[in-house]
Amino acid sequence: MSFGLRRWQPLLWVGGLVVLFGVAGVVELATLVSLNVYVILSILALSMALVWGVAGIFSFGQSVFFGLGAYAYAVLALGGQGSAVALAASVVVPCVGAALMGYFLFYGRISDVYLGVITLTASLILFHLVNTVSGADFRLGGVALGGYNGIPGVPPPALPGGQELDFVQLYLLSAGVLVLVYAGLQWLVRSRFGLAVAAVREHELRAELLGYDARAYKLAVFVIGAGIAGLAGALHAAWGGFVGPDVFGIGFAAQIIIWAQVGGVGLLAGPVVGCVLIQWLTTWLGQTRLADTNLVLGVIFVLCVLLLPAGLLPWLRERLRRSTGASS
Structure with a gap:
């Protein structure tokens, strides 16, 4: 009797969730801190899975949005704006950047090869730009950008009462975000929107002849991927307590x-x-x-x-x- 892979999938996912969250109560704190970076970067990897895997957009720009989210969170968290505002900004700022960049890329009919080159160039520009903004004159909201030294002392998110998350709670937050992002993307892929994106990926001209605006679908996916990458950047800055130009x-x-x-x-x-x-x-x-x-x-x-x-x-x-x- 054959037991197909689909029959085992629910058990595998339940087991994976048990391991993902249960490890917080089993391993030592130092090991948990190390594991947290794998979880955070996995969120960034999911943004790439969406942009490249689902939409077929070969982009070097995920590190750009990761860095924008990290810097947005660091500046607002250190500026006393609160964790909720800082986390929201870590999603909004990369989305705005992606919307501006993506509009010119997709509505300008830039091909995949040139799109990859342009997004890579954007990463290099930001890397060199952030490296130069050192000194007391370069501040955002009273927070020194630090140039090549980066921004140290980035605080972790805080609970509604104002108490900052400890390392275990920060890991659980990262794991929860990973699960929610993955589940949300699974739903998105199976939705009508996701099917339309897949149609655009497989044959853009045919999809447009059927009435779909390929440029709008690509832009939407690009923006969603940027928001996910930015949130991962914020969690990474909170995890390490630091953000520097190397993220670009x-x-x-x-x-x-x-x-x-x-x-x-x-x-x-x-x-x-x-x-x-x-x-x-x-x-x-x-x-x-x-x-x-x-x-x-x-x-x-x-x-x-x-x-x-x-x-x-x-x-x-x-x-x-x-x-x-x-x-x-």
Whole structure:
């Protein structure tokens, strides 16, 4: 008797949720703090899964929106505006930036290759711009931007009573955001909007002939992805208590692309798997110093493009599907 993969999915998801939230009460605090960064960056990976995997928009700009969200949260949180306002701004500011950038990109009919180059250029411009805004004259709301030194002392979100979240509560918040974002994207993909976006991705001209405004759908997805990336940036700034110009760097922008390619953009969970694997590998390489991290990541990216063009997770799913089909 065959037990298809779909039959096991509910059990797998329940088990995953138990592990995701239950680990907070099992591991040591130092380990939990380290795990939190995997959860936060997984939220960023989901934004890439939406933009590239669902809409087919090859963008280097997710690091831009991640950084904008981090800086918006840091400035407002240190400026005494409150956690709710700071978190809201970390979503709104990247969305506004994405709307402005996306309008000229999509309504200007910029092709995918040039779109990737332009978004990469935007990342480089912000990286060099933020590096130069050092000194007492460069302040927003009384908060010094710090230039290449960044903004230290970023506080974590606070509860309604004013008490700041501790490390365990911040992890649980990040895990909750990850689950909500993933569930929301699953719903979005299956909605009429998501189906229209998939139609635009598969054949833009045919979708427009059927009456869909491909530019509007692309712009909407681009803005939603920016908001998700910005929220991840805010959580990352709160986790580390610091934000600096490296969030706009080309190395970080390239890592996000590698996450998606390694894990597989064909599934929402693909870039998340790639994110966890690559972040673990870079951490391990940094600790052991066995090889240059950038060199190893470059080799992995090339091998995945050549040997696993669909990505690891879609490849594993296909292998499991074939094995269960053969055993039935």
